[in-house]
Amino acid sequence: MQVPAQFEYQRAGSVADAIALLTRHGPESRVVAGGHSLIPMMKLRLAQPEMLIDINGLDELAQIRIEAAGDDTELRIGAMVRHAQLLASPLVAEHFPVFTDAERVIADPVVRNRGTVGGSLCQADPSEDLAAAFAAVRAVAVITGVDGERIVPVRDFHTGPYQTVVGDAELLTELRVPIRPGGGSCYLKVERRVGDWPVAAACAVLRLEAGTGGGTDATITEAGIGLTAVGAEHFVAAQAEDYLRGGPAAEERFVEAGRLAAEHCHPTADQRGPADYKRHLAGELTVRALRTATARALGRPAGQEA
Numbered sequence: 001m002q003v004p005a006q007f008e009y010q011r012a013g014s015v016a017d018a019i020a021l022l023t024r025h026g027p028e029s030r031v032v033a034g035g036h037s038l039i040p041m042m043k044l045r046l047a048q049p050e051m052l053i054d055i056n057g058l059d060e061l062a063q064i065r066i067e068a069a070g071d072d073t074e075l076r077i078g079a080m081v082r083h084a085q086l087l088a089s090p091l092v093a094e095h096f097p098v099f100t101d102a103e104r105v106i107a108d109p110v111v112r113n114r115g116t117v118g119g120s121l122c123q124a125d126p127s128e129d130l131a132a133a134f135a136a137v138r139a140v141a142v143i144t145g146v147d148g149e150r151i152v153p154v155r156d157f158h159t160g161p162y163q164t165v166v167g168d169a170e171l172l173t174e175l176r177v178p179i180r181p182g183g184g185s186c187y188l189k190v191e192r193r194v195g196d197w198p199v200a201a202a203c204a205v206l207r208l209e210a211g212t213g214g215g216t217d218a219t220i221t222e223a224g225i226g227l228t229a230v231g232a233e234h235f236v237a238a239q240a241e242d243y244l245r246g247g248p249a250a251e252e253r254f255v256e257a258g259r260l261a262a263e264h265c266h267p268t269a270d271q272r273g274p275a276d277y278k279r280h281l282a283g284e285l286t287v288r289a290l291r292t293a294t295a296r297a298l299g300r301p302a303g304q305e306a
Helices: 015-028 038-043 083-088 090-095 097-104 109-114 117-123 129-136 238-244 251-263 275-298
Strands: 008-011 029-032 051-054 064-069 072-078 140-145 148-153 158-160 171-179 183-191 198-209 219-228
Touching: 015 029, 015 051, 015 140, 015 171, 029 038, 064 090, 064 171, 072 090, 072 117, 083 090, 083 097, 083 109, 083 117, 090 097, 097 129, 097 183, 097 198, 117 129, 117 171, 129 183, 129 198, 129 219, 183 275, 198 275, 219 238, 219 251, 219 275, 238 251, 251 275
Parallel strands: 008 051, 029 051
Antiparallel strands: 064 072, 072 171, 140 148, 140 171, 183 198, 198 219
16 A cells, blocks of 8 residues: 555644644644655555644744853754754854764755654654764753643653654654853764665764863763664663763773673664674774764864774
8 A cells, every 4th residue: 555544734834833733633633844754654554644734834943043041052953954954054063063974874865855853853763863863962852732842851752662752732843952162072873875774873972171181181071872773772872971971081981881882772683784783883883983072072183083
């Protein structure tokens, strides 16, 4: 079966309008943005919504900006930001190259031109690239409903495969990422072919405090390690993060962090490879991502990570 079941269609004119439509039509309604996940599922009748609510006209959710948040600043990414827009953003590249790295290896230009950041997170695929990146940077998600906004850490956003905390009459509207000095980040992925889902992927986000040795004795004050496609709880390697925090940004520490990341993930064998191979990749990619994130935090040229 390659034809969707019958459904109604309405185009939302605002966030409030979208929430009202979701409330009116109940759990059998679905939101469509890029549609790269939902439409194929509808064609196969794995999803059969009675009402499709189109939010492509909500330009207020398609902004990337920096705003003050108390004494700090935040990078704010609207849920309708397209992958290509995130990839091309100089603000994103300056503050969080982990997103630029990830977007370069997501699918192909056709998908990146239409697919959205919010749609990727809400699809909650266990192999999704951006979920690990947003978890590693400790982003928070802004979810809007009839009672207003609520803030949920991205690490609590996914409750299981293809499941999130977004309710039936709610909409993910924005992602917020705290900007702090001394940071560096990196995303690395192994795939069978260009644009494929990852066999395994890892990202590292570090904040360093330089010592007196010109960067050679920098201390890791905060660490985030994201993993995808390897069964990591909440898309992160929490044990490796705890190990790194407060210690030196040294190669032997990175190797041990990689070992911990591999030890505490739970990959499953599939057509992309056996579990042991994926576990090995999780550890090795973690080490490499930590090296590059450190080099970026210290302002070293490419190729001088170690």
